[in-house]
Amino acid sequence: MRICVPATSANLGPGFDTLGLAISLHNQVSIKPSKFHSVSLKGEGANNPVLKDNNMFIAIFNDFYQNLSNKKRHFRFEFANDIPLSRGLGSSSAVIVSAIASAYAIEGIEIDKDKLLNLALAYESHPDNITPAVMGGFNVATVQDNEVKYIRKNMPKTLKAVVVIPNRPISTQLARKALPFKYSKEDAVFNISHSSLLTAAFMSEDWDTLKLASQDKIHQKYRMKQMPELFDVQKTALKCGALMSTLSGSGSTLFTICLNEDAQRVEKELKNKFPHFKVLTRDFDNDGVTVEY
Structure with a gap:
């Protein structure tokens, strides 16, 4: 059995803890019956022995599997x-979602995505990453009475995601501590209006509005100050024709949306100017978590 979950980019500028979308960059786990417990790890984190011994996926999987199967x-x-x-691309949400989905699948119990999403909420209180990880596409989400309420939309094939992944992380915990305790009414209204406009732009596919609508005064500048090069990355992407460029989650990745015909040029310029960072171009993922037998 194989479980596949996409990366996610949350906030998208002004949509703090609310907006997110799924990117075709995936974590996969294959699970097989065995005479004894064993773990192999390839790709990201493969050189970190702690991940094998203290694996969040296995802890969550075991909790659900034992409750389901006794x-x-x-x-x-x-x-x-x-x-x-730890780069703002939803790696923790991918682990949570895939672990719960795996426990149900290994027992042959069908679980609908709404239930899966709400089970994941117990491990991740903000819905902006777990929702696109489960559902795919672009998502607007909030939590009401311990349930995720969301509206989603498929992302078109005419757009690409270009992600600039720095060679060091920004701690999510430290990134939240960097935020002010209070905001002015003007900044709050600014973000409400821009988040609303950004949502409308995605839903109506008005891509020319993304650059304006993705502006933020709540979190980005405070977090990006921890890695000042990110301001130059953002400026370069927009100058090269990106439709929008925002901090992905709490960072350190910078997430950019481009039209297909502009993506290669944007990627090339970012690679040339920031050779110490990883730059990837990907499609968007409209499937979310998938299970294959």
Whole structure:
């Protein structure tokens, strides 16, 4: 059995803890019955022995599997990770979603995506990453009475995601501590209006509005100050014709949307100017988590 979950980019500028979309950059885990417990890890995190011994996926999987089956079995877990760790691309959400989905699938119990999403909420209180990880596409999400309420839309094939992944992380915990305790009414209204406009632009496919609508006064500048090069990355992407360029989650990745015909030029310029960062161009993922037998 194989579970596949996409990377996600959250916030998208002004949509703090609310907006997110899925990118065709995936973590996969294959699970097989075994005489004893074993773990193999390829790709991102493969050189970190702690991930094998203290694996969040296996802890969540075991909790759900034992509750569903009331028995103990041994499995071989084979992880193939393409989502960078601690870079603002939803690696933790991918682990949570895939672990829960795997426990149900290994028992042959069908689980609809709405239920899966709300089970994941117990491990990740903000819905901006877990929602696109489960559902795919572009998502507007909030939490009401311990349930995720969301509206989603497929992303078109005419757009590409260009992600600039720095060679060091920004701690999510430290990134939240960098934010002010209070905001002015003007800044709050600014973000409400821009987040609303950004949502409308995605839903109506008015791509020319993305650059204006993706502006933010709540979190980006405070977080990007921890890695000042990101301001230059953002400026370069927009100058090269990107439709929008925002901090992905709490960083350190910079997420950019381009028209297909502009993506190669934007990627090339970013690679030339920031050779110490990884630059990838990907399609968007409209499937979310998938299970294959």
